[in-house]
Amino acid sequence: MLLELRHVSKRYGAMMVVPDLSLSVAEGDFVGVIGPNGAGKTTVFGLISGGLRCDAGAVVLGGLDVTALGADERCRAGIGRTFQIPHPFQGMTAYENALVAATFGAGLRGRQAQALARDAIERCGLEAAADILAARLTLLQRKRLELARAIATRPRLLLLDEVAGGLTDGEMNQLLQLVVSIHRSGVTVLWIEHLVHALVSAAGRLVVLADGRLLSDGDPGSVMQDRAVRETYLGSDIDEELTHAEH
Amino acid sequence: MSDTPTIMPAAPNVLRTAMLPLTMALIGCAVLVALPWYASFATQRLLVEGFTVFAIAMAWNLLAGYGGLVVVGHQMFVGVGAYALFASSNWLGLNPWLCLPVAALVSALFSLISSVPMFRLSGAHFAVGTWVLAEMLHILTLNTSWLGAGAGMPLEALGDFDRWTRNAGVYWAALAVGLGALAIATTVLHGPLGLALMSVRDNEAAALASGVSVRRAKLSLWLISGTMTGLAGAVSYMNTLQVTPDATFSLNWTAIAIFTAVLGGIGTLEGPLVGTVLYFLLREVFADYGAWYLIGLGMLAIATMVVAPGGAWSLIARRWPIDLLGVRRSMPPL
Known part of the structure; x- marks a missing residue:
């Protein structure tokens, strides 16, 4: 199993949101x-x-307990993720957004990181917007940027x-x-x-x-x-x- | 510039690394290095202040403008660096210039240790926490007899040098600190740490989800800025020959750093540079007005925050498309 949730639970104050969830x-x-x-x-x-x-339970990724x-x-x-409401790095360009993920998520440096970021941007159809600040992207472009950043973490x-x-x-x-x-x-x-x-x-x-x-x-x-x-x-x-x- | 959708791509970068600016920078450096041979002691001392204030303001700007770490007790690094220099030189009877690395090392060590309690705090608590720590060090030095208590210490070994050598030596050390601060800040922001810091500044949750270790990035920045400030503080007090708890751990240091960074532009590399020049211009012209001068500085800082929160540099950058020390990374062509 790549991912296992074992009797995971979560509450916000008095509200129990996830009482006891197991999923593989x-x-x-x-x-x-x-x-x-x-x-x-x-x-x-x-x-x-x-x-x-x-609050309780365990999250296991590829046999490794990652709960802590x-x-x-x-x-x-x-684990790569996108956010429901796009969370771009507003003051950075689309390419730089992906570069952050390639550098720290995938752990690459220099040309390798640049190539991975570039690849993610291209796969998500953002080449034309690569050097535009994320704050100026359209909704569709931001959604794509979420995806580009997530896949750039490999x-x-x-x-x-x-x-x-x-x-x-x-x-x-x-x-x-x-x-x-x-x-x-x-x-x-x-x-x-x-x-x-x-x-x-x-x-x-x-x-x-x-x-x-x-x-x-x-x-x-x-x-x-x-x-x-x-x-x-x-x-x-x-x-x-x-x-x-x-x- | 602010309405142009695309960020200036490769062209300015090529220009920036081209021959002309490099030649000009080299000539500028030569002029500055040769300064003790043609300028007065007063000019040298003023420039020592300028370079060290710049380094301290740059360090504060890195923390607040790039790391979101608003430090109110920034003077603690100044004090630790200066006291480390004076104490090591006096006790070991060593050449003070040779003790500058010791001051840097002690400042780095202090930054590392102080990060443990400080990083447990965040936001306003962190800001106030740094102030409390600085005051604790102030009071601790006031009551430590082997550090000279309230009277402080002179830098004894400096008396062995003739006036010209002393002035020139301190000036060169300050020049190295000022240029070093600029070089380090530029290098840091162009490197992975800069990328991490900017992502954290823009959106911490997304930075974490992209694999950025926020804690490690902030700790690295704290170490770099603390050491930079400590070293600048040490050189700055070589200029005045005496450390005292009241002056060395004075909130004034932080006030000057904040004023300089705010006036020039927080969160830019150019800001502290422009801010330092403006601060010294204002001081040289208006300092005779005493209390009114200080009130004027305060009003100017407030006016800057209201009218141009990006500082003087944002006004310049808005008018002319210059990207002097830009850290923008454009997508490389295949």
Whole structure:
């Protein structure tokens, strides 16, 4: 297993967000993560990436217990992530954003770091914007920059938190192709997205979270037929999403 | 400049490393090095102050402007460096110039040790914490008889040198400190540490998620700035020949560093340079006005923060597209 969550829990004050979650992800998996608002999806990503500390339980990456490690150490151990709301380094150019990740996340220096940053920028279609300050990028460019920075850390496990939110269908498809190609290059992908049809078409496995619990887990087709899942999504939405996906 | 979407790419970098500026820099250095042969002692002493204040302001600017570490007790490094120089030279009877590395070493060691309690604090607590530490050192020196207590110490070994050698030697040391501070700051910001610091300044969570060890970056910066300030403090007190707890651990040092950095532009390499020049111009012209001069300085600092928070350098950079010591990294062509 590349990633294992063992009885992980997290509370914010009196509010229990993740009561007791166990989850395993194999090397090479492409896992879609869905669930209603407030299901704890982003919190779980925080617990995996180390941005948040678990109250209890363990996070294991490739057999190594990383629970006590900080976010920077987990990144260097192979966990790359994007943020739901883009967090670019505003005062730096797009290329410099990727260079930070290549230098510290991937641990490269000099020309090697430059080449990796350049490659990440190009793969994410940001060549034309490479020398523009991140603060001046458009929303789509910022979303792509999140992805570029995450892959420039050379992750084994890539956590994508709604990278497609707010994009048009055409932009969404481009992004989907990009993520699929990253996955094919050997990166394990965990992807939170509200646009269920996108995940159903690309992911080999779908995980449904509700109230911080695992509601359903399996291949996308059978998960979407799951009664509990349908009830959570109030039925109608899901039919619509699935017809969309079958197109 | 601020409305241009693209950052000046490779061209200025090529220009910057081209022959003309290099030649000019070399001529400038030669003029400065030869200064004791054609300038008065008063001019030399003024420049010693200028170079050391620049180094101290640059160190403060690195911490506050690049590391987000707003230090209010910056004088602690000045005091530690100066006392280390005076004590080691007096006790061992050594040439004070040979003791400058000792002062740097002690300052580095002090920075390392002080980072342990200081880095447990953050934001305003950190700022006040550094002030408290500086005051503790002030009081500690006041009560330490083997450091001369309240009366301080003279630098005895300096009396062995004739006036010209003494003045020129201190001047050259200050010149080295000033140019060294500029060189070190530029090198640091062009290197991986600069990249890390700028990412942390822009977004700490994203920096961590990109593998940047925020703690290590801040500690490195603290060590570099503390040592730089300690050495500048040591050279600065070679100029006055006497250390006392009240002067050496005075909050004035921090006030001057903040004023200089704010006036010139926090978070730029050029800022402390411009700020130092402005500060000394103002002082030489208006210092006779006493209290009014200080009130004027304060008003000017406040006005700068309100009207041009980027300092004088931001006004210059906005008007002319110059990137003197720019740290921008453009994407290399394939």
